[in-house]
Amino acid sequence: MMRLKMGKPTGWALAAVAATAAVALAVPSAMAQRDPAYAAARAAGQIGEQPDGYLGFVTAPTPAIRALVQDINIKRKAAYTERAQATGSTVEQFAFTSGCNLIASTRPGEKYQTPGGVWKTRDEGPPERDARCP
Numbered sequence: 584m585m586r587l588k589m590g591k592p593t594g595w596a597l598a599a600v601a602a603t604a605a606v607a608l609a610v611p612s613a614m615a616q617r618d619p620a621y622a623a624a625r626a627a628g629q630i631g632e633q634p635d636g637y638l639g640f641v642t643a644p645t646p647a648i649r650a651l652v653q654d655i656n657i658k659r660k661a662a663y664t665e666r667a668q669a670t671g672s673t674v675e676q677f678a679f680t681s682g683c684n685l686i687a688s689t690r691p692g693e694k695y696q697t698p699g700g701v702w703k704t705r706d707e708g709p710p711e712r713d714a715r716c717p
Contacts, residue, residue, distance in 0.1 A: 618651065620647065620648070620651055621651060621655065624648050624651065624652075625693060625694075626692070626693075628641055628642070628692075628693075628694050628704065629641055629642050629644065629648055630644075630648065630652055630694070631689075631693065631694030631695050631696060631702060632682065632685040632686045632689055632693075632694075632695045632696065633682060633695075633696045634679065634682045634683070634686065634696060634697075634698055634712070634713055635675075635678055635679060635682050636659060636663060636677075636678030636679060636680075636681040636682035636685065637656045637659060637660075637678070637682070638652045638655055638656055638659075639652075639696055640652065641694045641702045659678070659681070660674070660678070663677045663678045663681060679713075679715075680716075680717065683712055683713065683715075683716035683717060686710050686712050686716075687709070687710065687712065687716075689705045689710055690705060691705050691706055691707055692704060692705065693705050695710050697711045698711070698712065698713040698714075
């Protein structure tokens with residue numbers, strides 16, 4: 584069974600988790616993207632991707648946005664938990680790698696959180712990601 588320390592993951596281990604993370608994200612992300620409220624909140628810059636693999640609030644959320652994000656994050660955690668068990672990693676490691684992938688897949692104009700905790704708007708260049716990202 585593969586166990587990683589969050590501080591010093593190996594390159595091949597992160598690559599394996601990253602490949603699996605991409606598959607695990609397909610279902611929760613696809614479901615969220617069908618929700619017009621999710622798309623509107625993302626386009627308005629109210630929510631964004633965080634390095635920990637979960638959505639966060641860029642601005643003070645309305646009750647509806649808070650409920651939407653909580654629902655998506657619950658679904659993400661369930662997917663991370665399932666896939667972490669299958670890959671022999673921890674939920675936190677799997678979520679982190681997923682966060683790397685989700686931030687990398689943001690589009691220009693969308694919000695994401697840097698490793699330092701600052702919310703940025705994605706431009707045409709690559710987003711600022713954690714140095715441990717695969």
